[in-house]
Amino acid sequence: MRIDRTALADLARGAAFLGSGGGGDPYYSLLLGEAELARGETFELVTLDSLADDALVVPCGWIGAPTVSVEKLPSGREALAGLRRLEKELGRKIDAVLPIEIGGGNGLAPLMSAARLGVPVVDADGMGRAFPESQMAIFNIHGLSACPSVLTAACGSLNVIETDDNLVHERVARALSVALGGIAHMVEYPLTGAQAKAHAIGGSVSAAIAAGAAIREAREKGEDPFEALYAALAASGLYPFAGGLFDGKIVDLERETRGGFSVGRVAIEGFAGAGRMELEFQNENLIARRDGAVVALVPDLITVMDLETADSITTERLKYGQRVKVVGAAAPAMLREARALTFVGPAAFGFGEAYRPIETLNGWDKG
């Protein structure tokens, strides 16, 4: 499938939602992608099934604090330099690229990287959303190695990382991203085609496109974009439940860039005194409490959206006074398995609350 200008914008819109507040602002990636299309570049999306078992399939994306990504421009050479270097490391050509995370700008960026390299993008990703740390990828959860990985920065610095400990890999990559200006491109978890088929979260790129298209089409028809989004997510099969968690106005916001992350919390007051919602985030929104009661927990998705336009608002774009709807969605099933929850469940982020599915917490599974 060719991704055209409309699909690219839909992907940006859908990836912004799936970012759960993180993954980097997709707006910049969208502009870059549109410029590439205008120059005659093509973005080719292929299914996991189409990959040869011995293909070399490479997840990639940007690492760093989203607050930096909206202020510091890339050089444009990072991704290709990293991919070429990985080819040199492994002594063979890369056959396809996939997003390490479908959420936010990282859902789009690999399109440009793949086009530069002349290979397709796989309709799959490594997180089914966005997460702040590298070891939260499903490939680590399933025991695959992140290395060799290649981290490249706008200044031209290139770093090859080799370690058999994916937590050390994350620590090293994070330290590098901070040392190199807060944001860097990473090529990691090189996979065989067979590994990609067994472990990647398949269909997430097309799910993001469908989610974005649903919002666009509802707007065009004057229908409710939120209801259209929920239906599209459920229809994708990846995100079986979705719904609104809270409507209100942002009345309090704490946010700082710490250790390479955007960390903070936001409070939203309901209209006409209808309660209060509080979210905590580390790049991504991690927990939602309504009047003190937990209504959504990582790895389920929590995205703050503009109440009028249904545009997703990343954590670095949150502002006092915004009128918003907080939307939640069930995470892909792979992220809810017991082993996955040790890496991406509430405890992995320091929360004491045990994971409970968003559909249970909100009664969405009772019809």
Next chain:
Amino acid sequence: MRIDRTALADLARGAAFLGSGGGGDPYYSLLLGEAELARGETFELVTLDSLADDALVVPCGWIGAPTVSVEKLPSGREALAGLRRLEKELGRKIDAVLPIEIGGGNGLAPLMSAARLGVPVVDADGMGRAFPESQMAIFNIHGLSACPSVLTAACGSLNVIETDDNLVHERVARALSVALGGIAHMVEYPLTGAQAKAHAIGGSVSAAIAAGAAIREAREKGEDPFEALYAALAASGLYPFAGGLFDGKIVDLERETRGGFSVGRVAIEGFAGAGRMELEFQNENLIARRDGAVVALVPDLITVMDLETADSITTERLKYGQRVKVVGAAAPAMLREARALTFVGPAAFGFGEAYRPIETLNGWDKG
């Protein structure tokens, strides 16, 4: 020249002095070296002149806070893994190794690394003493690139760094050393034989051995080890002036590990009310003030020595109550050139004082 057990201990003693308080405690390297000799290993020292112009000559050593180096043991595989990886990067065998800095443990460690690789150590180094940062090497001062460099850590993590900016290289390497536990091995500034001859500080390994031997022999003969040290340093041609700056007892000490460095200051009170000396250090001692007046400035050497034994005391071994002699020595001429002072002079460490030679400040040049 073969370095035997006596020469190895002399090198440790001399390198400790040339470390100017830093470079890592040589004691651990000495124990390792003695164990290698006992196993039948040989340490071969060759002159710069003996190198072929197209030889591949590789400086190496440890990076990190000395306070960590005395607490965290290496795995023993770091150096060889890094050297082998550099060979892979450059597609050729390494012909010889040299210490990136002659000061402290880093003056000895390359002997073991070279022996593992089966190549000799060159009688030369990249700093003529020890400095806390990678870009303070004479190779950077003379415009050579630090990259490709390879950083390896005890956990098995290996990182190849490529950047054409040696300051970025230092920042990246420092961040990696912190992320990997505070200490790591680095192979950097790969040189041709011709470059080594043109830029390395030649004769510094044998100067360190001679300095250590002078102290040992004076002790054996019941002579003044300090006078013997000053004479040996002057005789080496590299350190033309040396002498005592102050005798006293340590009465105050501030030291913390910050940003990957040991940073602090020490105050020494003269005996019988004979004034006060204060030193400031960042891994290495950088400035000495006697009763408020500057008497020695980086890049000249400032080493705190035990008043009775003439053992050098690294900054991480300083303790309240130690009875010490502060000894200074003129830095090698290459470090005093105008371009060098921009990298290793007082201003490079944030001091407002302009550099003045230690022999001028203390009247040693007036005979």
